[in-house]
Amino acid sequence: MKFSCEKSLLQAAISTASRAAAVKSAVPSLEGLLIEAGSELKISGYNLKTGIITSISADVSQAGSIVLNSRLFGEIIRKLSDDIVYVNVNDDMMVNIECGMSKFNIMGFSSVDYPELPLVDYQNSISVSEKILKSIISQTNFAVSDNESRPIHTGALFEIEDGMLVVVAVDGYRLALRREPIDEANMNGYSFVVPGAALAEVEKIVSESDKLVQITLGSKHIMFTMDNTILISRRLEGEFLNYKNSIPKVGKFNIELDRRAIVDAVERVSLIINDKLKSPVRCIFGDGTVKLLTVTALGRASDECKTSGDAEDLEIGFNNKYLLEALKAAPADKICIQLTSGVSPCVIVPADSEDNSFLYMILPVRLKANED
Numbered sequence: 063m064k065f066s067c068e069k070s071l072l073q074a075a076i077s078t079a080s081r082a083a084a085v086k087s088a089v090p091s092l093e094g095l096l097i098e099a100g101s102e103l104k105i106s107g108y109n110l111k112t113g114i115i116t117s118i119s120a121d122v123s124q125a126g127s128i129v130l131n132s133r134l135f136g137e138i139i140r141k142l143s144d145d146i147v148y149v150n151v152n153d154d155m156m157v158n159i160e161c162g163m164s165k166f167n168i169m170g171f172s173s174v175d176y177p178e179l180p181l182v183d184y185q186n187s188i189s190v191s192e193k194i195l196k197s198i199i200s201q202t203n204f205a206v207s208d209n210e211s212r213p214i215h216t217g218a219l220f221e222i223e224d225g226m227l228v229v230v231a232v233d234g235y236r237l238a239l240r241r242e243p244i245d246e247a248n249m250n251g252y253s254f255v256v257p258g259a260a261l262a263e264v265e266k267i268v269s270e271s272d273k274l275v276q277i278t279l280g281s282k283h284i285m286f287t288m289d290n291t292i293l294i295s296r297r298l299e300g301e302f303l304n305y306k307n308s309i310p311k312v313g314k315f316n317i318e319l320d321r322r323a324i325v326d327a328v329e330r331v332s333l334i335i336n337d338k339l340k341s342p343v344r345c346i347f348g349d350g351t352v353k354l355l356t357v358t359a360l361g362r363a364s365d366e367c368k369t370s371g372d373a374e375d376l377e378i379g380f381n382n383k384y385l386l387e388a389l390k391a392a393p394a395d396k397i398c399i400q401l402t403s404g405v406s407p408c409v410i411v412p413a414d415s416e417d418n419s420f421l422y423m424i425l426p427v428r429l430k431a432n433e434d
Contacts, residue, residue, distance in 0.1 A: 063097075063099050063124055063125065063126025063127065063128060063149070063150075063151040064099075064122070064123045064124035064126075064149070064150045064151070065099045065103060065120045065121060065122045065123065065124075065148075065149055066120065066121045066123075066146050066147060066148045066149070067103060067118060067119065067120035067121065067146070067147060068146060068147070069139065069142050069143070069144055069145055069146070069147050069161060070144065071118045071119070071120075072103075072118065072120075072139055072147055073136075073139050073140055074118075075103070075105045075116045075117075075118045076095065076105060076132075076135060076136045076139055077136065078105075078114060078116045078267060078291055079095050079105040079106055079107040079114050079115070079116050079132075080095065080107055080132045080133075080136055081107065081114055081263045081266065081267075082106075082107035082108055082109055082112045082113055082114040082263065082293075083095060083107035083108070083109065083132035084109040084110075087109075089175075089177075090171065091129045091171050091175045091176045091177075092108065092109060092110065092177070093131060093132060093133070094129040094130055094131050094132055094135075094171060094176070095107050095129065095130055095132045095135060096108075096127065096128075096129050096173055096176045097127060097128050097129070097130060097149075098126075098127040098173070099120065099122045099124070099125050099126055099127070100122065100125050101122070102117050102118065102119055102120060102122075103117065103118050103119070103120035103122065104116070104117050105117075105118075106176075106179065107132065108176075108177060108179050110177065111257070111259070111260075111295065111296060112257070112259065112260045112263065112293065112294070112295045112296075113179040113180070113293070113294040113295075114263065114267075114291065114292070114293050114294075115179065115291065115292045115294075116290055116291040116292075117290045117291075118290065126151060127173035128151050128155065128157065128170040128171070128172075128173055129170055129171035129172070129173055129175065129176050130157060130168070130170050130171075131168075134168060135168070138159060138166050138168070139159075141164075142161040142162070142164055143161060143162040143163075143164065145161050145162045146161065147159065147160070147161045148160045148161065151170060155169055155170045155171065155172065156168075156169060156170075157169070157170045179294055180282070180283050180294060180296075181280075182278055182280035182283045182284070182285040182294060183280045183281055184278060184279075184280065185279045185280055185281060186249050186252060186278075186279050187249075187276055187277060187278040187279060188222065188227065188244055188249050188276075188277050189244075189245075189274045189275065189276050189277070190227065190242070190244065190274070190275050190277065191271070191272045191273065191274055191275070192268040192269050192270070192271050192272070192273050192274070192275055192288065192289075193268075193269075193270045193271060193272060194242055195264070195268055195275050196265055196268045196269070196270065197240075197393065198227075198229050198240045198242060199218075199229075199261045199262075199264060199265040200265055200391070201238065201240050201391040201392075201393060201420065202218055202229050202230070202231045202238040202239070202240050202391075203218060203231060203258055203261050203262060203265065204231075204238065204387045204391060205231040205232060205233055205236050205237060205238035205387070205388075205422075206218055206231045206233065206258030206261075207231075207232065207233035207234060207258075208233070209233070209234070212234075212300075213298060213300060214255060214298050214299070214300030214301065214302050215232055215233060215234070215302070215303065216257060216258055216259075216298065217255040217256050217257045217258055217260075217261075217298040218230065218231040218255065218256055218258060218261055219231075219253060219254075219255050219302045219305070220253065220254050220255070220256060220277075221252075221253040222244065222249040222250055222251070222252045222253070223250060223251065224250065225243055225244065225245075225250075226241050226242065226243055226244065227241070227242045227243075227244045228240070228241050229242075230302075230305050231258070232303050232305065232308075235381070235384060235424070235425050236384050236387075236388065236422065236423060236424045236425065237305060237308065237309070237421075237422065237423040238388065238391065238420075238421075238422050239305070239420060239421040239422070240419065240420050241418055241419050241420070242419070252279065253302075254279055254284060254297050255297060255298040255299075255300075255302055256284055256295060256297070256298070257295055257296070257298055260284075260293065260295035263293060264286050264288070264293055267288055267291055267293065268288055273288075273289055275287065275288045280297075282296060282297055283295065283296055283297060284296075284297050308423070309407075309409065309421065309423055310400070310402060310406065310407055310409060310423075312400075313400025313401055313402055313409060314401065314402045314403070315347065315371065315372075315373035315374070315376060315400070315401045315402070316371055316398050316399075316400055317347055317352070317369050317370070317371040317373055317398065317399045317400075317401065318369065318370040318371055318396060318397070318398050318399075318413045319352070319367060319368065319369040319370065319396070319397065319399065320367075320368075320395065320396060321389060321392055321394060321395055321396065321397045322395070323367050323368070324352070324367050324389060324397075325386065325389045325390060327354055327365040327366070327367045328343060328354060328382060328385055328386055328389065329386065330363065330365050331343055331354045331355065331356045331363040331364065331365050331382075332356065332382040332386070333363060334356055334358045334360040334361050334362075334363050335356055335358060335382055339358040339359050339360060340358075341356050341357060341358045342356070342379035342380060342381060342382070342427040342429060343355075343356055343379065343380050343381075343382045343385060344356065344377065344378075344379050344429060345377070345378050345379070345380065346375055346376070346377050347369070347371075347372075347373030347375070347376045347378070347399075347401060348372065348373070348374075348375050349372040350368060350369060350370070350371075350372070351366050351367065351368055351369055352366065352367050352369050353365075353366050354366070354367070356382070373401055376401055376403070376404060377404050377429065378401065378403075378404045378408065378426045378429075379404075379426055379427040379428065379429040380408070380424060380426060380427060381424075381427055384424050385424060388410055388422035388424055389410070391420075391422065392410055392412075392420055392422060393419065393420060394412045394413065394414070394417070394419075394420070396412070396413035396414070397410055397411070397412060397413055398410070398411050398412065398413045404426060404429070405426060405428065406426070407423050407424065407425050407426070408423065408424050408425075408426060409421060409422070409423050410422040410423075410424070
């Protein structure tokens with residue numbers, strides 16, 4: 063195998079494919095990248111759960127394939143000068159890498175030992191722009207569970223209904239939901255669950271462009287096709303939470319406020335909270351204002367934020383991290399916080415009643431007395 067290509071293109075492709083390479087594995091080839099030179103250069107990473115294949119243009123003078131250690135190959139290419147990289151593989155799997163005045167000789171592995179990436183048996187597909195998909199993932203994936211005892215909730219639910227793509231993530235303490243209109247009417251009624259880890263990689267790969275991402279649904283796998291990169295992941299099987307029944311239908315109190323203002327206030331009172339000194343953010347929703355208070359061994363912090371509405375001094379406590387992540391993810395300047403009682407879930411939706419693009423639900427923390 064023999065090829066040459068621009069260092070910047072090769073480095074970017076290695077960086078992308080390496081996201082799916084195993085960090086440590088009993089099978090050495092899984093810690094590597096499959097390099098295939100043909101009409102173009104294909105670089106693949108696969109950890110038996112998620113596979114990433116990216117293609118770049120290269121001058122291929124001799125076709126072939128080899129597996130190279132992901133970390134070592136990536137570091138070598140990253141350190142090279144910005145010039146043309148020449149790669150030559152001999153019959154003994156010795157790989158010669160040259161760029162400028164730099165030369166490396168490293169051992170590779172036979173591509174025969176590299177596991178085949180799964181084929182996705184096409185059932186249906188939808189298309190979403192990279193920019194929209196990136197925002198959907200960033201605004202929901204933080205609520206995906208990391209509890210392996212319920213594997214189905216370590217992924218996000220994708221549902222297509224009435225011309226809308228609905229993405230839902232839950233972890234037992236909170237729920238994140240995003241809706242986005244799509245054109246594919248033939249997918250109506252389809253639903254599938256994508257692992258949160260795979261979605262995190264998709265989010266890193268896609269850009270803020272209007273290029274379309276094709277999401278292909280197979281019986282056991284899901285495939286994201288993004289420009290010159292493909293990500294394949296297994297689907298998660300099981301019964302996902304019936305989220306529609308979990309969301310309160312109507313809140314007793316509807317409090318509107320500026321999202322940035324409440325984020326800043328929560329961040330300020332969270333300064334005396336850390337991993338060792340955990341304490342809820344106590345919120346008191348009065349007439350035209352919400353008061354925030356935290357108390358830890360480091361001291362006491364309080365703040366206020368103007369609101370529209372009166373919750374009759376309803377007191378409710380939240381985990382500061384969960385509250386902040388939901389508030390920061392909400393894609394609106396003005397939000398509405400729906401409350402019923404100090405022990406009922408809090409729901410965050412757009413202040414514009416015509417907008418149903420997002421919904422976040424957070425379970426409250428039971429407050430202790432005498433912390434005022």
